[in-house]
Amino acid sequence: MSGDMTEHDEHGHGPVAVDEHGHGHVVPSGDPFADPGLPEHHPRLTDISEKAAKRSERIVAGLFVLSAVATIAFMVCYTQVPNNRQSLVNFFPIGAMSASNFALGVCLGVALFSMGAGAIYWARTLMTDVEIPQERHEYESSNEDKAAAIAEFQQGVEDSDWKKRPLIRRTLIGAMAVLPLPALWILRDLGPLPGNALRYTAWTGGELIINDNTVSLDGTTGQGIRPEDITIGSLVNARPKAALSAGDDFNNMMVKSSILLVRMNEADIKSSQERDWGYHGIVAFSKICTHVGCPVALYEQQTHHMLCPCHQSTFDLSDDGRVIFGPAARSLPQLPITVNADGYLVARSDFNQPVGPSFWERG
Template structure:
């Protein structure tokens, strides 16, 4: 029994057992256990030691840039000459738009060749020597700035971008990079012709009759009762016209009849006829129909964003995001007793734009 106890004590570790040595404090670890391996020895490329290989790389880069230039020119030519509705069969895509296919192929080639030429130039001809440099504060002192500029100039000379060697390659790169943006400029043609002064003119003119937009019948003063609102249009617009929607989008109006003593704006009253006022119904915010009329207050509300106009006070804006009053159409009565316009709108109807006064 005692021998088992003594053996147990030896295993558990007494003051003289070998196990106690493993519990001693480890040796101090060096502050920098890994030495800086430094940069590997620079291995020159074939183009660095063989001028013929360098010339081949230069020709390849030049060819890529020239291909990009030709592809950009092809893009512009295709955009100008290929009809929009022309369909061609191209395997394996099937029937596709000839214009879209040509534009995609030429633009993709132009962009790819610019990128491939730049990458090939950098990998084979520009200097690839690695230069280590310690980190420093963002605001570098003057000697550091001068060193950076010196290294930059050296890199420019070694890459062949400067005025020295490889001028053809440099010039083709400038041509390719300069021409590629023309593809985007040419696409602006699809925005359509400039509107010119079309926004300033509508179908209204002196003597044009005002017709009910729903029935197409010309309106007389007695057709407009006090407190009512009638949506109207010029008689010169035909629903079957090809550009009907473009015309009515500018010329749609609303007629309201207000007691003459309730009209606050003298100019507005003068432009009306017997208390009948004619305003553009196109909201001056984003063009919704502002035809929700409250006869007690003479307010017209646009349902889209709640712009509110006081029709008794020149249709000035009372509330909402609209930028200016609804333009008023000057009206009168012709010899047959029908309501007619006496002129076009003084201000273009609809939302604001830069050229609007």
């Protein structure tokens, strides 16, 4: 027999359809889900005890004050805590990090956590927790609904005790006023204007070129590079010998003086100046992209193209580092090189133009 037989189930859930295999299922009715309504509201301790409410108020205010203090501590640490090799702190098993980074992270984390924890604790203990159902509509609300929403908002302000709790109000306003200050505080590192800071680097005539792959872990020793160490098509990251004893000025020196050495067939070099500034097909260019200062390191041997991974600026190392694609506005600066009496590659002079991102003071 085909078709379904319909009867009611034993629990009164509605009609049950039985198929030809004897399997039954409840047939959904027009309104299968009854409105459960809102659960009974139970007042909190802070709703019935002003003493408990005052205690919660002090906790919230304390968290806001802690946020403000941590924010100010962030600015103090940014200025006073050193950020160099001597300040490294070992956090096992994470590894070593500078005391400055650790202090800044702790201060900012405490500031943000305290602000959020204070707001949450305020809402959970002092703001009203009465649930108010509201129908949602896809279309614009009527003027009556808008007026009702404004009235509900105003009622919410009243329920939050914003006016009644001046201690919370003042400490929150104070913490919110202090929180954006680190963004302004760190702007101090944007100055002074580039000027000579980008125009000159650590490279001078006779400065030994050090292979980055031979530098010790503490950055104080490294080996020079002989021309025979570089094969055609290979890429070598290098630094000036002065960087091995730079101390606290190491980061500032490396960000301007890092170079890339590439060897190609001399016949592939298109520019006579580039050929004169190189040594038997070995040429040296700044590692810092002239767009926004990212390190370039993606070399294509067949085309002699160097790609910056940040914004895809592409430079032709066989043609004075000329820009052939991307947003960079000028070529990679080339470092004139030669060999010294011991047969090691050295710089002949500094770069002929400022390294790094272009700036309008170049003249």
